[in-house]
Amino acid sequence: MDRRQFLKLGGFLTVSVATAGLAGCGSSNDDPLVDGLPPASGTAWSFPQSVAAGDPRPDSIVLWTRVVPAGTDPAAPAPAGNDVTVQLLVSSGDNARLLGTNAALAGMPVADQRLPLRAQYDNTVRHKLTGLQPGQTYYYQFVAGDARSNVGRFRTAPASGASVDQLRFATLTCQDWSVNHWGALEHVASEDNLDFILHLGDYVYETVGEDFQQGQVEARHDALRLPDGTPTGAGGSARYATTLADYRYLYKKYRGDRRLQAVHERFAFVAIWDDHEFSDDCWQDAQTYDASLAGGSGLRQTQRRRDASQAWFEFMPADVTFDAAQAGFDNIRIYRQFDFGALARLVMTDQRLYRADHVIPESAQVGRIGSRYLVPQDLYERAEAQKMAAGGTDPLAPVSMLGATQRAWWQQAMAEARTTWKLWGNEVSLLRMGLSGTDAIATLLALQAVPVLATSIGSTAQATAGNVPLAAAIVAASTAGASAIAAQAGAQAIAAVVAADGGSAQQVAAGVAAGLTTTQATLAATAFVGALSASGGPAASAAVAAQAIAFGFVKPDVQAKKVESSFVTASGKAAALAPYFRRFLLNCDQWDGYNAERKALMRHLKDNRIGNVVALTGDIHAFFAGTVSDDFDAAGGGTPVMVDLVTAGASSESFFTYLRDAAAGLGDLATIVSYPITIPVPDLGSVSVSVNLLDYTLGKAAPTTAALLEQIRVRLRGALAAKGVPEARLDATTQAVLDGLAGSTDFGVTLLNLAGQLSALNSNPWLRHVNTDAQGYTLVTVTPASLTARFRQVNRLAGTAAPATTIARETVVTVAAGSVAVTVG
Known part of the structure; x- marks a missing residue:
């Protein structure tokens, strides 16, 4: 296959080699990269989604931008008839002062390359630059005619096997445009000395106007309007992305936020998807909004899956394979691995494209909530056993999340790792979350x-x-x-x-x-x-x-x-x-719903004595930390094999909120999730707050009055902001209300006793930290001796703007090398 054919069928990822001091390389009209296209000229060009870098390796990086004629609607399709080439400049000189500006990149370029800009790919540019030096910071900029993009920065990975004292990165997930705020992203952009950003999926949300997207949102995020879209079937105006134009629109809108741009400009991303890049709770090419139309297993939408994958490929700077000419829904492979010297191997998996249908299909009516939340464990186990019995030579095939090929790849990647730490970019939690x-x-x-x-x-x-x-x-x-x-x-x-x-x-x-x-x-x-x-x-x-x-x-x-x-x-x-009157699994869209394969993976780690394995997980809109056992149902909860650290969504509504609403129809039983209180507040009347009891039901330690008060601080602060309390007075007013609650019998006796009794259930003793009512991100530091995660919870929306005081609290959890345990504090 020649270069031109590769550009058309291979997803337009162009490749060149950095050569120090060789300016203008690849500038001739017969360069196969530019395919004879003329260079862009003049000043009438813009970079509405700025720039991005991804997948840093010791010698390479993937660089990205989108360029459109000036005056074009940033979220509109690129106009046809403007295919040209743009210039990429990369320098190892210190251009830190230029970050966030479009000033000309300074220093001798190590790469100066012309690249094609085609409306066929919505004027996105994806270029892999090789020949770089390991452990080096570089700066880059795209140029179209006389117009320049903002300056971007990335750091290559250390050389293979090199001694590395520290690896530092931030973990992000679940950034719903339509709810809350993106102050967390601004805070991440201000971090110093990060090696990269680990994004664990739900970068965009395919739905617009769903019930869970009806809450308050900052004014700078306008309402999304899909070009095409399809009604979700839930009534009202809710729609889901259906076409390539829809998915491209979402990435363009999300990437138009200046705070997300700033994070991309400053740090390379290592990203995977979860479900919302295609469809909520999806598996393979099946969506579950209309699961009942296909006998409960989900409605197959192959073209929609392909369109979602192509848009992700076009807009995410990732060194992955994509072939538009390949038939079927699995024409892209995003699972891959990275080594950071001798310190850490990072294994990124895809837990949607190859997973089997949920063991109990999403449309099944189980209890009064459904087949995702509060699934009877005995019912799940019977269904799993029946499917495995029908699995033939591979009994895991009907109950697998990874699929056989990816599972074997994961096992090999873990077994062959010679690094101190084995990190797993994991989409859905491995932790057992059950209750009696x-x-x-x-x-x-x-x-x-x-x-x-x-x-x-x-x-x-x-x-x-x-x-x-x-x-x-x-x-x-x-x-x-x-x-x-x-x-x-x-x-x-x-x-x-x-x-x-x-x-x-x-x-x-x-x-x-x-x-x-x-x-x-x-x-x-x-x-x-x-x-x-x-x-x-x-x-x-x-x-x-x-x-x-x-x-x-x-x-x-x-x-x-x-x-x-x-x-x-x-x-x-x-x-x-x-x-x-039975045991329940809290969420069967995550690994609790694929238990047989989880046990197989843990058995592989245990049998091969593979230690220092830590999963970094997203999806569930909550902070969790705990150990993963070889078999949670064995006596004593089994043997701990690895650790799972789960980060909350950057903005998406919390898991507690979802489960509170789902459990609302359970009457008194809903108390295991939420306890509503109404608090009189001078000059405001009263404020209603749902106290989070789900944490204690799941296994959080019994609280003191002070700890219980602190737990509701962020939600109370948000409720007071919604009542119109100015942000300058929010913290003082919140503290005054908490001080008043401390002496309340209803709070300090009844509620405290309730939380203590739920905690005493000891439902999941492997959980060491639980915060199901949070938004935020995680800052991870890895050294040869330990891995430390700082769970940073952000304050809720203040009026129509992100709060000036972004970080509400920080919880530090540590995993010591050589142990399978989590220390909190």
Whole structure:
């Protein structure tokens, strides 16, 4: 295949070799790169999406720009009839002062190359420059006639096998144009000394006007209007990108934001896609908006998949293969690897193009939420086993996320790595995120029983001459099924032993001798001693005893008997709660929904003693840190094999928000996700805030009042901003409201106790950090001794502009070399 044919069929990636001091190389009209095109002339040219660099290797880089005639709508298709050549200049001289400007690049060029500009590719230019020096900072600029682009910068990777003291990069994902703000990108652009940007997908969102895109957004992001688009079927004006023109439009609009441009200008990207570059929750060329039309498995849209892939290829500076002439949807390969000296290998995978259909198809109705969130684990496991049994020689094929070829490549890349660290650019989380519906229901019913039991103790105390401990023992025994006569006799017997300083065993024995069962006597003694020991008066004593009864008997009874428990029957919600007495997987679009293959990958690492493996993950719009086991369902949660560090979306609405809305129809069970509070605020009326309990249900450590207050700070600040509090007063007003909440019984007692009880479920003990209600990015530093990730959560939108104070908090997590553990703080 000659060069001209490659340009047409191979995706127009041109290649040249840098030669120090050789100015004007490739400038002749017979250069196969320019294909006889005339050079651009005059000043009437613009670079509306600025410049970008990608895939830094020791000797090469991919450089990108888009050039259109001046006055052209930046998001419109490039006008035909203007095919010309533009000039690329690259210099190793220090041009740092020129970043963000279109001043002429200074210094002797190491490359001066003419490149074709074609309307066929929407006037995008993609050029791979080879022959560069390792570990070197370069500056570059494109020139069209007399018009110059902004100056860009990139750093090549260290030489293979070289000793490297440090690797530093930022991780980005999920930057929805239509919600919140992009202040995080401005903050990333201001970082010093980054080697590159790791982008984990959802660079654009294919939908416009969906429900999750209806929240507040900064004024500088105008409403998107797809050139073509197709209704999503959800009603209203929501549409999804369908054609090449649609996808190109999205990249042009997103890349038109000056903050994203600034990040691209300053740092090379290493990027993969997730689902929204094509279609939400996609697999292969199937979209899931209309999954029911194809028997639940998703509607195949091969041309749409090809168009989405081509637009990604055209606009992302990535050293990948794309062949427009190849039939089918898999005419592009984006999985690839990078080595950074002897310090780290970075393996980037594609977890959409080759994945099998979801084990339980997206359109299946499971419980009351669906097949993505809160999927019954037993149902999932049966479906997975059935598909694997039908898989023939490759039982993983019907349940695979990577596909056989990519899986083998990943295993080889990991096994052959001679670097200290093996990093995995991973789209969806590897961490098990599950919960026991039985334990959650039992906990909630126990909590709901506390005020009822406290009231009963108070009423009973009127008949015991105000003796709250005695009343507590009577109520405890009755709750456990004792008759009124036995409850009273047992309580009095226990009281007598306590008065004589008898121990717990003697107390229980006395209760049994008076007619109680061992269980009843034990509960009565516990309630009596709890009430007796409590300080704060009769009401406080009754509350302490009520909690002892609720969590000493109500909760265990529900756990043991499930829907048959009398407490479930008494709640009047037995029918509604019945489907939830089982274990659930929280999100089956991620690796929990492809568990067999996850186990195969972890077994490969374990069997081959491949250590220091850390996945860097996006997708879920939350910060997580934890260990990945060889088999999460084994005793003790299995053996930790590697670490997964998950970064929140740059702007996309949080995972907590999505699950809160999805769980809203579950009644009381929704409390395991969210607890709404209304806070009176002077001069503003009141502010409503959803307190995030999902973190504690998943496994966050039990909070103190101060920690719980700090957790709601960012959401409260955003709510106050939405009420019109000026940003200059936001932090002070937020602190004043938090100070007022600290003394609230509802917050400091009821809510604190609820969060503590949910945390005690210990649903996912491998999780070391959980923050499901966040936007932000992660700053990663890798040294031979450790890998440190700084989770940087940003404040929410302030009015119609990104907040002046961007960073709300930073959480530092560390993985020490040679260990499979995460340290927080």
